[in-house]
Amino acid sequence: MLSRVDELWNVYGPTETTIWSTVKQINKGDEQITIGAPIANTHIYLLNSQGLLVEAGKTGEICIAGDGVAKGYWRRPELTAEKFTSNDFDTEQQTKLYRTGDLGKLLPSGDILCLGRIDHQVKIRGHRIELGEIEEALEEESEILSSVVVVNSSRLMAFIITNEARDFSEDNMAKWKKNLSTKLPDYMVPQDFNLVTEFPKTLNGKIDRKSLLKNASEKRETTHFTAPRNKTEQIVAEIWQESLGFNSIDIFANFFELGGHSLIAVKVMVRIEKETGGKNYPLSSLLEHPTIAKLAKFIDSDKDISSWSSLTPIKTSGNKTPLYVIHGADHNVLIFETLSRTLDKEQPVYGLQAKGLNGIDAPHDSIKKWRHIMLRKLLNLTQPDLMLLLGIR
Template identity: 40%
Template sequence: RLISILEDARPSIALVDNVGLAILKEAKMNQPSQKEHGDGALIVMIDINEQRLLPRTNPEVDGLTSRHLAYVIYTSGSTGKPKGVMVEHGGVVNLIMSRPDVYGFSASDRMVQFYSIAFDGCALIIFTTLCLGGSLHLLTDDIRSNPTQLWDYLQKRSITQAALPPAILQDCKNLQSLSTPLTLIVAGEALPLSLLCDLQALVPNGRIVNDYGPTEATVSSIAWKCPQNYDGDVVPIGRPIANKRIYILDNHGQPVPLGAKGELYIGGVGVARGYLNRPELTARAFLQDPFVDDQDARMYKAGDLARYLPDGTIVFLGRNDHQVKIRGFRIELGEIDAHLVDHTMVDKAVVVAMGEGSDKRLVAYVVAKPDDQLVQSLRTHLSSRLPDYMVPAAIVRLDALPLTSNGKLDRKALPAPDSSAFVHEEYEEPRGEIETRIAYFWAELLHLDRVSRNDNFFALGGHSLLAVRLMNRIAVLGVQPSLSSLFASPRLSSLAEYVSQQLLTGGVSLSMIKPIPRDGDLPLSFSQQRMWFLSQLEGVSQTYHMPLAVRFRGEINREAWQRALDTVFTRHEALRSVFVAVDGQPQVQILPAHSGIPIRWEDLRG
């Protein structure tokens, strides 16, 4: 990876120690004795023990502006090739100057540097601390890798500011509460609600700040200062920092309503120049900002999903590039992840889609302590917040999520769910031929080794489409139960009893429902026939009209208004239905979906 970065950046100067020199030689760059030629670099050896020889004054650079490049930092790319993000000076300065307002940073503060200097968060830690006059504490690898030693260091050195990732704080329940007024900045990944609760107890005299921001928008864009004794059911990422603009937009690039899900876009000061040597990728991610008058203003497409809370704070919902389609529903896996980590028993979670076609199903993997009621509790938790098609069929508990050598989730290493991943009742062997046959059908459709006569079809991951397939299999027993019978009797024993009763009474014969073409005349329903009769009897009447007057404040976007009405008109046949008389008999005709709704605009100002 380092070689790839060097080849892409082609630096003019390389500062190296002995280890770095070996890497450069491997990258086939010039030797220390050589000067800059062509694609090579002037290599400068640094001896950390000779700091006294280094200059103590900053160089004077004529003509330097906020639009000049400050640094290029590399992030992982979806293709496996790192992307070099070009960050300008103006973004870094804005980051520094926003810190006192967000974190209350002052010259008396003591900050620890936990992150590697290859991580963009160091721009926040190093530059802010030194520019505002604070003291910066550099940690050894031993302290950085041991939460207990790290916590002891924070206490003994009276550290007042620390930026740490949730991963290092996961096992914090055994740590002692700090007596110092620590401002704990949590950044780098989503902060689970359960972890926030633990952290509040660990810093009773301090405060917790949840920080969000992609590298492409200069480290930090949104921050949330957690109130004392916070007991909410979600962890917000907060509001935009100074001079940032945050948009949550739909698939058409339009702002979503309060509470609706959309994709995050970041504008304002700090939006990076783009990706080095990647013009096509830059064009896709860095877009013109249509919400300001400045034609040169740009916004970054973050690829994250979010929504607004009623008070205007923002909640992170996961990544937008983890979409799957199951049973015709498009699902954002990150949204399910976010609801799982909101549960107090869950530290981390990831949801994946397994299988193909009609057998595709959602499987959730959670990092949580062993608990006999975990799967049931999480299914109940998700069912109260999500539609049934978004509730995973299986929930697998892990001690830790498998990671690749780069620290990313290793999806290939996730284990297949076993019987413990489902909500099983105490096992009781199926009784009789009917129960045994139906249990076989369940196991086949749900990919289970065995089924208890007390199990619930839907708790085992069943859904409406699988229910239809189950009814088709039960039909070979000589009975055709209705789909509603499964919803009324979802347990194996009760369903088998229902089937047995149907067999004794000769079964139920149901005719297939055949769809009627929509391009011709259609018969009226009973309620429509009644309304037609009354309209013929009474003549023109306002009885069934529902007039509505609404006052809007602000400027109306006529195109958006027309598009919204046309979308609803297209979706619902009832809105496109007209009633005509054919040979003296009432019929329904459905207008074409693309015909739209005409809107008449009247200007009453003059």
């Protein structure tokens, strides 16, 4: 990466401290990639479990104080009290200290080396997630006695102990997913559910999460499984399995319900382009053809993809007035598939994406021209007084 840029900087800091708290310029001669030193008006403390400073070279929790520290979490007083504590090192100003949950140590150079997480707070697709919060929501279900949620290859997996002896079915999983989606953001809903009779324990009596992953089958339990029926389905299936972390995938399973998202979609479509002769299929192909069977059929149809269309169907079913979502800064509408699943089941959703994403057409050269084309497209689709628009920046 250094050969492609004039300068490369590593910037560290959570959202709770207004994004960046430390910076470090990366050079070719660096033996370790550190997070550097605090920026102006910022203080970093490395603390032990008792809230005391650790010695230089010793490992401690990275805690941040300074002008960038937020007041707390919106309507989350318990979590705010846990993470935002009084800064005992600044008794005059009575400032707050944010406990990041990251481990770090101070090097002789004065730089801080970040060593990873200390708890079960994880990051999925850029979102910081408390696994315990998901487990609490799961255990509100009447059939669930206890649950453990773990992360495997950026995919959330739930291990369930039910409160009565009964067969585990897809209907249970569908119900739990639906109920969770009303309580939690989409990225916090597990993609896999595994029924177990007990949780393995470590020697000190704690739940052994690593053993849960080791013993779990990577294949999602399904009532019926349909294997690929032709060469194209086999190619797509192998790419999906590798990208999503499954041993096998039913050709009628939905990419997004399996845990697919925009970042994985990019990898999938790049691989498909390489494996199918270099044809550049748009990311929106996954929205219109979200199963292996449908996507393979689309590829085999040899449909002309050179003709650009801004309109991308995301969810076509429903009897309500359609919602048209205009793309944001990343120019693509794939991320709105998640939005469509949180809306009413009768709410159709369409995306309006930027020109040029197919690698063939030239992008619009002005906002005015882009606006004119988008409005003309919308007016051709619906009555002006019945139009629902959503703009994302």
